[in-house]
Amino acid sequence: MPLETTLDRGLEALGIECPLEVRGRLLDYVRLLAKWNRVYNLTAVREPLEMVQRHLLDSLAVLPHLRELQPKRVLDVGTGGGLPGIPLALLSPQTDFVLLDSNSKKTRFVQQAVVELGLQNVEVVHARVEQYHPDMPFDVVISRAFSSLREMVEKAGTYCGSDGMLLAMKGAWPEQELADLPAGFILRDSQRLQVPGLDEERHLICLAPTGGAADNGRGII
Secondary structure, eight states, X not given: OOHHHHXXXXXXXXXXXXXXXXXXXXXXXXXXXXXXXXXXXOXXXXXXXXXXXXXXXXXXXXXXXXXXXXXXXXXXXXXXXXXTHHHHHHXXXXXXXXXXXXXXXXXXXXXXXXXXXXXXXXXXXXXXXXXXXXXXXXXXEEEESXXXXXXXXXXXXXXXXXXXXXXXEESSOOHHHHHTOOTTEEEEEEEEOOOTTOOSOOEEEEEEETTSTTOOSOOOO
């Protein structure tokens, strides 16, 4: 099946409207990722068609939930080859994204992708998570297969504003990780995600700072 058809059907299944120009840039990103991957080993996924499903659609499955939060600034922690940050940024032109990773070859690729895709709302930062010093907190801090929830809170929780949210993209329901959640954040919400073309579990875990506006005092819901 052509890449365009797979992407179109996936976007329709997710309920995401995507201008043709943006669809073209999403596919340009996949082709760029596949090209660089042959040399830099950015992802274990090798085939562009599989990248559309496992990278583009997997990342964009959280877009409707991100839009509900209406963030102005988003930090993608451990972005790797630019996921989920680049697909989300392409469909969220009014939101500013910072894509953070400690792997220099990956951030070099991401920077090149940002230039070639003409993304004006993305900044790429090469640094360890705990050594990053942003000028101001973020409305949303998101990660995709970055670390345990405890490690995400301990390393990146300080970058989340008091009214913000940590969004962790997970596979199976992380029951043990939630039981091990450190103080300072609570489970505010969770969403079971269905990625078109993938018969695998996906969950979005939404953590809110305790005492922030996102913490409605009811704890786990």
